[in-house]
């Protein structure tokens with residue numbers, strides 16, 4: 527049985543990530559692949575418990591280092607319990623956020639530095655990486671408008687941080703695309719949803735069996 531592929535979908539708030547996650551899963555399923563959808567923080571019972579700790583409560587609940595450690599701990603459990611077993615079964619794993627969110631949010635925007643957060647991932651998860659990381663990108667005014675139009679979000683601890691924080695998140699994702707161009711691809715998220723899905727599919731084309 528051939529090993530599956532591991533794809534992460536990333537982006538700031540309000541870039542249409544959930545819609546595209548479902549559409550990409552359907553497109554890959556249509557090609558005969560078994561696809562599982564998962565998310566971070568979360569994706570395994572232990573990591574979902576950590577998710578509540580991270581997203582609920584007020585802004586001062588965790589200091590930046592504690593926050594980064596919790597994300598890293600959740601990710602370690604998610605890989606061990608969900609991602610790696612599925613890949614071994616030959617399934618494709620599509621995750622809503624992964625390591626690059628920590629690099630962009632906690633590393634770049636949170637001020638810990640991308641390298642420090644990558645070190646946590648080396649310790650927690652032996653630097654386990656996706657085969658491909660797709661970063662949806664929209665210009666900021668469009669993304670802000672979309673995020674504000676959604677129900678119940680971004681009311682969580684992190685989504686509600688100021689625009690300057692979210693601008694730094696975007697810069698962090700762009701830095702990762704520059705540093706690791708073979709793994710991390712920036713995808714234009716503007717235009718009709720079907721067009722964006724086609725761009726995503728193209729960006730994983732070389733991984734298809």
Ligand code: TYD
Nearest residue numbers: 539566567597623624627628631632684685
């Ligand atoms: P979620 O409700 O899943 O948001 P979204 O729809 O934007 O994906 O909440 C996840 C929040 O956690 C989101 O604001 C991004 C943030 N986050 C980090 O700060 N670091 C991380 O490593 C991950 C995975 C998420």
